[in-house]
Amino acid sequence: MIHAQDITAVILAGGRGTRMGGRDKGLVPLAGKPMIAHVIHRLQPQLGQLLINANRNISRYRDFGYPVIRDDLEGFQGPLAGLLAGLKAIQTSWMLCVPCDVPNLPGDLVKRLSLALDEQKGEMAVVHDGARLQPAFALIPVGLGEDLEAYLETGERKLRQWCASHRLALADYSDAPEHFHNINNREELYKLLHSGKS
Numbered sequence: 001m002i003h004a005q006d007i008t009a010v011i012l013a014g015g016r017g018t019r020m021g022g023r024d025k026g027l028v029p030l031a032g033k034p035m036i037a038h039v040i041h042r043l044q045p046q047l048g049q050l051l052i053n054a055n056r057n058i059s060r061y062r063d064f065g066y067p068v069i070r071d072d073l074e075g076f077q078g079p080l081a082g083l084l085a086g087l088k089a090i091q092t093s094w095m096l097c098v099p100c101d102v103p104n105l106p107g108d109l110v111k112r113l114s115l116a117l118d119e120q121k122g123e124m125a126v127v128h129d130g131a132r133l134q135p136a137f138a139l140i141p142v143g144l145g146e147d148l149e150a151y152l153e154t155g156e157r158k159l160r161q162w163c164a165s166h167r168l169a170l171a172d173y174s175d176a177p178e179h180f181h182n183i184n185n186r187e188e189l190y191k192l193l194h195s196g197k198s
Contacts (some may be wrong), residue, residue, distance in 0.1 A: 009087035026100035038103035122169030130174025
């Protein structure tokens with residue numbers, strides 16, 4: 001079983017926010033706090049080590065009290081660029097990645113991913129919500145950094161495809177898929193604000 005002290009969380013906040021009208025999704029207000037603050041609040045009890053991957057508004061992200069890392073690749077090249085930056089920056093053996101736009105993150109994410117990895121002997125562990133794979137929620141060994149870099153050098157940018165090229169352990173969240181509903185646009189933000197769940 002992987003211990004929490006061997007894992008660093010990297011919150012992916014480096015996207016363009018295109019479907020949110022170009023707004024920086026991690027900083028979009030939700031229930032009086034930036035969306036990323038909700039993610040941090042959910043992660044803090046699970047892991048002591050945390051980084052934020054961002055490509056703009058760097059000083060605002062630093063205000064949350066954690067190191068901020070940029071993508072090495074220029075031009076907002078997607079979540080895999082953020083994963084690679086995280087794998088290069090962390091000092092632990094394992095990286096937990098989560099997106100910045102999932103404010104209802106489960107409190108047992110680290111535990112379930114670690115358990116799945118241990119029981120299923122995978123190379124990495126990824127969430128499955130009962131209907132589909134959720135590859136942006138993954139526990140990845142630092143040793144896969146070179147493999148990811150080689151994948152990106154081919155021009156590919158698909159997170160799901162890269163994950164599928166490895167032996168995956170699946171953390172089953174079919175009992176609680178609502179934890180992985182992300183906020184992609186203004187409509188989804190409005191629904192969450194008026195659902196009573198925020």
